[in-house]
Amino acid sequence: MEICPLCNGFENYNGSCTTCGSMLVDTGKVTDYLDDYSAYMEINLLKLVDGDLNSLANQVCLHLFNCPTCQVEQIIAIQE
Ligand SMILES: [Zn+2]
Numbered sequence: 001m002e003i004c005p006l007c008n009g010f011e012n013y014n015g016s017c018t019t020c021g022s023m024l025v026d027t028g029k030v031t032d033y034l035d036d037y038s039a040y041m042e043i044n045l046l047k048l049v050d051g052d053l054n055s056l057a058n059q060v061c062l063h064l065f066n067c068p069t070c071q072v073e074q075i076i077a078i079q080e
């Protein structure tokens with residue numbers, strides 16, 4: 001059984017904003033926030049990185065991060 005370390009509080013992800021470099025704040029799983037429109041949009045972006053959408057979806061937990069400085073939301077795939 002795959003367990004996401006962030007969802008379970010095992011560890012914190014220390015991501016930085018690609019725009020300003022500030023520490024990103026984990027606001028939770030993407031699936032808890034996104035509607036169909038934005039979910040499809042982000043999945044398409046991820047597909048470009050991995051090339052195999054099915055394997056990617058099974059192995060990662062998508063988390064929504066927020067930059068407190070830019071107020072920009074970023075989605076990062078966390079390996080489970
Ligand atoms: Zn997670």
Ligand SMILES: [Zn+2]
Binds near residue numbers: 072
């Ligand atoms: Zn920022």
